Amino acid sequence: MxxxxxxxxxxxxxxxxxxxxxxxxxxxxxxxxxxxxxxxxxxxxxxxxxxxxxxxxxxxxxxxxxxxxxxxxxxxxxxxxxxxxxxxxxxSGQAGRLRIGFAASLALTILPDLLRTFGQRFPGVHLDIREMTTAPQITALHDKAIDIGLLREPPAGEVELGFRTVLSEPFVAVLPATHPLAAGTVQLAQLADSPFVLLPRAAGPQLYDQITGLCTAAGFTPHIVQHAVEWQTVCALVGAGLGVSLAPASIRRIRLKGVAFRRVEPGTARTRVAVAWRKNDQNALVKHLLATVSPNPPDRP
Amino acid sequence: MxxxxxxxxxxxxxxxxxxxxxxxxxxxxxxxxxxxxxxxxxxxxxxxxxxxxxxxxxxxxxxxxxxxxxxxxxxxxxxxxxxxxxxxxxxSGQAGRLRIGFAASLALTILPDLLRTFGQRFPGVHLDIREMTTAPQITALHDKAIDIGLLREPPAGEVELGFRTVLSEPFVAVLPATHPLAAGTVQLAQLADSPFVLLPRAAGPQLYDQITGLCTAAGFTPHIVQHAVEWQTVCALVGAGLGVSLAPASIRRIRLKGVAFRRVEPGTARTRVAVAWRKNDQNALVKHLLATVSPNPPDRP
DNA sequence: GCGCGCCATACGCCTAGAGATATCACGTCA
DNA sequence: TGACGTGATATCTCTAGGCGTATGGCGCGC
CATH class of the missing domain: 1.10.10.10 (Winged helix-like DNA-binding domain superfamily/Winged helix DNA-binding domain)
Known part of the structure; x- marks a missing residue:
């Protein structure tokens, strides 16, 4: 030059x-x-x-x-x-591109609202959304492959990443409609003998551990017969009679024939959906999105 | 802005x-x-x-x-x-565009040489040539529609334009091959009774006046039966038997069946071909072209 | 723990250049 | 011929900014 x-x-x-x-x-x-x-x-x-x-x-x-x-x-x-x-x-964050990773199940809950709200406030910004499970999101955040993560059960010990819970929901039992327990509220312990369908642990260790932990607390170790990377698939497999599952309540939005969702007892355990970002990210769009996701100011490390 | x-x-x-x-x-x-x-x-x-x-x-x-x-x-x-x-x-005149007007007859003489020489010395320059008779060239120079003119018999009294003679040639008689005088040198006075074909006066008053002046000096007024704007056409009409003409010697290059060119006596009169330009033109290309057209400034008789 | 690589900060110097005002030179035109 | 319009010149002021040297802070690797 x-x-x-x-x-x-x-x-x-x-x-x-x-x-x-x-x-x-x-x-x-x-x-x-x-x-x-x-x-x-x-x-x-x-x-x-x-x-x-x-x-x-x-x-x-x-x-x-x-x-x-x-x-x-x-x-x-x-x-x-x-x-x-x-x-x-x-x-100034009035334009540009923001890459957002999100857990598939969130496409049923917070994601549409987020896209709509943010899109209205920043019409010049292109939101580049890609579906990923929790663990890949963490990696992608570190690699700067995405700027924002929407995930379940933020892992501990991530010093470079910030997390903020945006949703907290109970678990539900996912049962074949023909299952004997599909009639009313389910006591967790009643699932002890049913085969389980779950996400693979690698997709999101925290959520996986939380679910198996619930079972352990109820006095049994779940017998996992099948893994599937998406809740959608898990529900389909349950509907096909392969087993039962425990899932965040919001997946009830997935309406599949032959699948029933039932409250579980005890219902105190909740899974948290969090937004994740790089703490040192200076991108104004990230700040704007965090502000959008919860208008009360975030913590600025 | x-x-x-x-x-x-x-x-x-x-x-x-x-x-x-x-x-x-x-x-x-x-x-x-x-x-x-x-x-x-x-x-x-x-x-x-x-x-x-x-x-x-x-x-x-x-x-x-x-x-x-x-x-x-x-x-x-x-x-x-x-x-x-x-x-x-x-x-600096190493590139650009130069608009050159030229009399059609010069396409047979100096124009090819000029284009070749200049094109070799200034390969980056686009030469935009357009055929025009003398009078329109003068107008075009004033209007800045062309930058250089190549014309016959520069008019007098043009204070804003510069002229330099680049070629001076005698006149020849243009005769039908069947004409009784086509056998040898022609005495100008011998043409007194022949009908004439000439360029219209408006195309180039100076040359026109010079030609008719030659006739007058030889003791007759030419009987002009037809005008044509190009020498090419004049020759064709002569060949077709419409009349005779007087023309600059270089048009002998026009080879047309049934047309003969003959020296005339007296042969002292010469027509000058000149390059013309705007004296106040600062365009370096104009200067370069003038230098190319005659590296040593004088005019030859 | 110490040096080293890397970038930021703090001064100080100096010039280019952007601006203004006043004036001149040279057309044109009434 | 004199007023006017237009652009060039002369001269002065002022400051933004470009560069240097010296120095400071901070990871990182040996």
Missing amino acids: ARPELPLAQLHAFVVLAEELHFGHAAAHLGIAQPPLSQQIRRLEDKVGHALFSREPGRVTLTPAGRELLPAARRALTDLADGLAAARAVG | ARPELPLAQLHAFVVLAEELHFGHAAAHLGIAQPPLSQQIRRLEDKVGHALFSREPGRVTLTPAGRELLPAARRALTDLADGLAAARAVG
Whole structure:
């Protein structure tokens, strides 16, 4: 990249004069007196090495060299003005792109609201959403592959990431409609002998451990016969009679024939949905999204 | 057009740093010490209003705002560098466009040489040639519709135009091959009774007047039966038997069946081909072309 | 724990250049 | 011929900013 030789102010003066073709008017248009404009043009012509305007009595005209320079000058000025505006918009979080990872089940609950609300407040921002389970989201946040995570059961010990709970919900039992317990509220211990369908532990260790922990607390170890990476699939498998499951209440929105959702006792355990971000992320969009997700100010580490 | 806010030097520093992503290296690349570079970037960030780089220990990265500004800055810089180079090339006459009007008959003599020679010396220059008779060339020069004229018999009293004779040639008689005089040299007076075919006076009053003047000097007034705007046509009409003509010798290059060219006596009269230009034209290409057309300034008789 | 690499900060110097005012030179036109 | 319009020149002021040296803070690796 070559060292720039032409001050922008002079190019600006040049462009305006090329439009007006009249020193006095151009100077007025620039908000300066006429002699300074003459100087600007002269300096520019000195740098270029050739006359850019031909001054004949009564009329000012562009020389061929001036005609050659004009479009480049114009483009440079508009490019810079546009680029500056764009950079400011992005910097202030009025525009740009935000990459959001989300757990599939959230597409049924908080995600649509979030997209709608944020989209209305920041119409210039492109939201790039991608479905991922919890563990990959954590990795992607570290790798800067996503800027925001929407996940269940934030892991502990993540010093570089911030988490804020945005939703807390109880668990429900997922049962085949034909299951004997599908009639009313389920005592957790009653599931002790049923085969279980669950997400693989790798997808979200915290939630997995929480679910198996609930079973343990109820006095049994779940017999897991099948893993599936999405709750949607888990429900389908349950509906097909492969087993039962324990899931966050919001998956009740998944309406599948032959699948029943039942409250469990004890119902105190809750799973938390959290928004996650890099604590050191300076991106204004991240701050805006955090503010959107819970208007009361976040903690700023 | 908006007033430019960003000094080009800072944008240059920005672009280089965005390429190197290392203050020390970028500064070295720019040929300055590191602290000034830090200052440049800081000033630029102040003007933009947002950080353009994120300085984490060990690595420098572009922020989203920086990524937004970078292409605009790059484009502006290259646009200006290219535009400046182009303007200089045009200003120094190494590039650009030259509009040349020429009399049709010269396409047979000096024009090809001129195009070849000039084209070799200035390969970047586009020569825009257009056929025109003398009078329209004069008008076009005044109107700046052409930059150079190649014409016969430059008119007198043109204070704004310069002329230089580049060729001087005698007249020849143009006769039908069957004409009784087509056998040898023609005495001008012998044409007194033949009908004449000539260019219209408006196409080039000087040449027209010169030709009719020759006749007058030979003791007769030519009986003009037909006008034609091109010598090519005049020859064709002569060949068709409509009449005879007097023409500059170089039109002998027009080989048409049934047309004969004969020396005339007295053979002292000559018609001059001249190059014409606006005296106040600052275009370097015009100067170059004048130098090409006759490297040693005099006119030959 | 110590040095080193990397970037920021703090001064100080100095020039380019942007601005103003006053004036001049040179057309044109009434 | 004199007023006017237009652009160039001369001269002065002022300051933004570009550069340097010196120094400070902070991770990181040996």
